[in-house]
Amino acid sequence: MSKRIALLTAAAFSAVALTATLSVPAAAESGKMMKHSGDTVMVGGAPMYPSKNIVENAVKSKDHTTLVAAVKAAGLVKTLEGKGPFTVFAPTNAAFDKLPAGTVETLVKPENKKQLTKILTYHVVPGKLEAADLTEGKKLKTVEGETLTVKRMGDQVMLIDTKGGSSTVTIPNVNQSNGVIHVIDTVLLPS
DSSP states (O other): OHHHHHHHHHHHHHHHHHHHHHHHHHHHHHHHHHHHHTSSEEETTEEEOTTSOHHHHHTTOTTOHHHHHHHHHHTOHHHHHSSOOEEEEEEOHHHHHTSOTTHHHHHTSGGGHHHHHHHHHTTEEESOOOGGGOOTTOEEEOTTSSEEEEEEETTEEEEEOTTSOEEEEEEEEEEETTEEEEEESSOOOOO
């Protein structure tokens, strides 16, 4: 009897091991599909959870430390944690690095808070706009008050600021509990 139990136990463990082996790739594939469907997207080495707000997710991205510091310096944390919905075009650290030397350091000083706030709110549009909503020629009125113009090249989305500068969306549709983030490669500047 004990030999029979031992065989059944071994068979059960084998079945569990085989199920685990087969389900891990399926789970990995499922995770891959989740990533592509926009549920949870990796940004700056961290998962961006749609159940968390814009600030809760942004602080985890190693590619957005400059943006997070600027949002804090401008006093916009509470706003971006708010109900929204907001569409945020989030410049990466590399985007801020494209600005002339010393620009970021100057902007985050308390005496330049008004100018910093103007630049940051120029990257925010009221409402939730997915990449599919960003159609060729569409004018987006920002929270700052001026507009951005959408330019499309196939699936690629670009934004043109009031000075004629352009920025490309590198990671679209990063869903948040209070809106959506589109990662961009250049800081947009209002007039």
